[in-house]
Amino acid sequence: MLRESVEWRNSQGVYKLSITTHPFIETSLARANMYMNGRDKGGRPIIVLRPNIYHDPHSSEEKLFFMCYALEQAFRTMEPHIYQMTWVCSLDGYSMKHNGDLKFARELLNMLQNHNPERLGQAFFLDVPFLFRAAWKAMSPFIDEKTKSKVHFVANSNRTEYLAKYIDLDVLEACFGGTNRFQIDHHQYVKKMLDLEGVDHSTFKSTFGTEAPPKPRYSKTATNDIDPAEAAAARANLEKDAPDAAAEAEADAAAASAE
Numbered sequence: 001m002l003r004e005s006v007e008w009r010n011s012q013g014v015y016k017l018s019i020t021t022h023p024f025i026e027t028s029l030a031r032a033n034m035y036m037n038g039r040d041k042g043g044r045p046i047i048v049l050r051p052n053i054y055h056d057p058h059s060s061e062e063k064l065f066f067m068c069y070a071l072e073q074a075f076r077t078m079e080p081h082i083y084q085m086t087w088v089c090s091l092d093g094y095s096m097k098h099n100g101d102l103k104f105a106r107e108l109l110n111m112l113q114n115h116n117p118e119r120l121g122q123a124f125f126l127d128v129p130f131l132f133r134a135a136w137k138a139m140s141p142f143i144d145e146k147t148k149s150k151v152h153f154v155a156n157s158n159r160t161e162y163l164a165k166y167i168d169l170d171v172l173e174a175c176f177g178g179t180n181r182f183q184i185d186h187h188q189y190v191k192k193m194l195d196l197e198g199v200d201h202s203t204f205k206s207t208f209g210t211e212a213p214p215k216p217r218y219s220k221t222a223t224n225d226i227d228p229a230e231a232a233a234a235r236a237n238l239e240k241d242a243p244d245a246a247a248e249a250e251a252d253a254a255a256a257s258a259e
Helices: 002-012 023-031 060-076 102-115 130-142 156-163 186-197 228-236 243-258
Strands: 034-039 045-049 085-090 120-126 151-154
Touching: 002 102, 023 060, 023 186, 034 060, 045 060, 060 102, 060 186, 102 130, 120 156, 151 156
Parallel strands: 045 085, 085 120, 120 151
Antiparallel strands: 034 045
16 A cells, blocks of 8 residues: 555655645645644644635645645654644534535545555544534545544533643644644745745745735634633534535535445
8 A cells, every 4th residue: 555655646746746836835825724733642743624714716636735735744744753643623614615525525535545544643523513424424434444433523512621631732722622822824834834845945935925815714713812711602602504504415415425
């Protein structure tokens, strides 16, 4: 499988992905849907995934290759004895309209399972709506049991206590139940990626020039700049998915499974 993974990376040009030659990487970084932030108690890099609440203009191919790039960069930060990563995935703001492309989800799953084997240490899903549970149900037959065993659906009521077993609270972001009020700085994060690529900062011209790109738009409970108590209260008052939306999700899930 390792040989096949290397061949796949070469054939898809994964090793050649760079901010300097692929503009969609920087514009994807600006959305801050997926980024590295800290390490868990086992020393594994933490990958944070947070859906924006507005349309992503990137194509499915660009989104897939961006995720390939993000993972490859995470691998470069690993200590010699570390070979896995931890994912913290907030699904607050998840919608079928902007995040429910099940065909893309299958392509992503294929990339993760078949070309990044055994790279996942743990994956924590937070604020899981019915819509996502329907999508997960559709995808489950394609997910191997070992991967499923690493996936945790974390209840809002005890998220801090649960996640604290794996991640120090001063590392865990406030919106996930920790105390870290992290705010991503786009230009600084790009510099970090350039360092990992071994590229001189002075040779890189940002798509956004010297200006900061538009701030990522998350739902209210997925931000680190409000009081944790306020976030918890807002989270508790989130409206349940409407029955028609649930029916639509189940229909989409059934259609995707039939393909």
